[in-house]
Amino acid sequence: MEWIKSRLDELADRDTTYRQFNTRILATVAPQTVIGVRMPRLRRLAREVERSPDRNAFLEELPHASYEENQLHAILICHISDYREAIKQVDTFLPYVDNWATCDAMSPHAFKGHPEGLFCDVKRWVGGTRTYPARFGVGVLMKYLLDDQTFDEGMLELAAETGNAAYHDRPNGSYYVRMMVAWYFACVLSQHPAAALPWLEQRRLGRWVHNKTIQKALESRCIPESTKTYLKTLRWRHGDGDF
Numbered sequence: 001m002e003w004i005k006s007r008l009d010e011l012a013d014r015d016t017t018y019r020q021f022n023t024r025i026l027a028t029v030a031p032q033t034v035i036g037v038r039m040p041r042l043r044r045l046a047r048e049v050e051r052s053p054d055r056n057a058f059l060e061e062l063p064h065a066s067y068e069e070n071q072l073h074a075i076l077i078c079h080i081s082d083y084r085e086a087i088k089q090v091d092t093f094l095p096y097v098d099n100w101a102t103c104d105a106m107s108p109h110a111f112k113g114h115p116e117g118l119f120c121d122v123k124r125w126v127g128g129t130r131t132y133p134a135r136f137g138v139g140v141l142m143k144y145l146l147d148d149q150t151f152d153e154g155m156l157e158l159a160a161e162t163g164n165a166a167y168h169d170r171p172n173g174s175y176y177v178r179m180m181v182a183w184y185f186a187c188v189l190s191q192h193p194a195a196a197l198p199w200l201e202q203r204r205l206g207r208w209v210h211n212k213t214i215q216k217a218l219e220s221r222c223i224p225e226s227t228k229t230y231l232k233t234l235r236w237r238h239g240d241g242d243f
Contacts, residue, residue, distance in 0.1 A: 001058050004049060008068050011041040026067065028171050029099045034067045042068060046075040059089065063096045070097065074105040086110035087121055090136070094125070097132040100176050106136065107143055115150040126162040131173035134162050135180045142184045146191055153195045159184050160199065163209045181205075182212035189213070189231075190222035200234045210236050 012035045013019065019036030026034065037045075049055050049072065059077075064070050073093055080086040086108040097103050111118055118140060125137030141155050163181035167173030185205070188196040199205055205213065214231045217223050223231075 001054050001061065004045070004054070004058060004069070004072070005065070007045055007048070008035050008037055008066065008072075011045060012036045013038065022067070026099050026101060028176075029067050033065065037068045037071075039071070042071050043075060046072055046079070049076060050079060059092075062093070067099070067102070070099075070102045071105055074102050077106055078108050080108055080110050083110045083114050083117070094133045094136060095130075097136075098170065100135065100179075103132045103135050103176075104139060111140065111144050115145055118144060119152075119155070123158065126158060129165060129167055129169065131167040131170040131176055134165070134167060134177045138162055138177070138180045138184050142180075142187050146187060151188075151192055151195075153192075156185070156188065156195060156199060160205055160209075164206060178206070178209050179212065182209050183216055185209070185213040186216035186220060186223075189217045189227070190220055193227065200231070203236065207236050 016036065018038060019034055022034050022036065023029070023031040049058060055076065059073065064073060074097075077086060077089045077093065080089060090106060090108065093106075122137045122140050122145070125133040125140070128134070138159050141159060145151060145155060159181050163178045165174075165177070167177050170176070185196055185199065200210060200213065203210060214235055217231055218228050
């Protein structure tokens with residue numbers, strides 16, 4: 001869609017500082033594909049595209065040429081109200097996702113209220129060896145299946161298995177998946193500590209995920225200081241042996 005690309009160019013910061021910042025934090029994205037459009041402007045543009053007759057054509061126009069087009073695509077998926085349509089669009093787009101920010105930007109409103117079906121889809125996303133479907137699946141566990149009504153301890157097993165798999169389809173794929181797994185376990189620690197703590201006490205996670213989970217938990221404002229003090233004693237240090 002040429003008019004969308006023109007609008008992105010119009011919305012880009014004239015000061016290149018923001019673009020340079022994005023190229024630094026998006027290590028897997030080619031710098032020349034980053035235009036430098038801030039997220040609030042992308043969200044406003046998404047509303048324009050949503051109302052235009054070109055909306056469906058844009059979603060079908062894959063792969064996109066720029067990072068911002070991918071972000072715009074992710075935002076449009078968030079706006080979908082029908083659950084099955086949201087799943088369909090996620091499945092279509094995930095093979096083209098090439099960075100953590102676009103992956104994490106997909107939080108479809110339609111996912112709320114469908115825990116059983118969503119968990120089945122999560123198992124499908126994390127069941128292969130592709131980086132961003134796996135990261136997305138663990139992110140869905142964290143965003144939509146963590147409250148008292150939807151959480152199940154079997155989800156921890158699934159997340160741990162995902163963190164132990166190898167991902168070579170994208171640069172540093174395993175790093176980006178394991179970072180999400182650690183983030184997920186830290187969130188479970190804040191809401192369901194009795195379920196998550198044994199994984200650290202028994203050292204059932206890989207060394208990197210184990211220590212990153214503790215790091216993220218220590219940074220959280222949702223975890224009591226007494227728990228943080230205990231978590232510090234559970235760090236896996238050099239010389240302690242391997243998992």
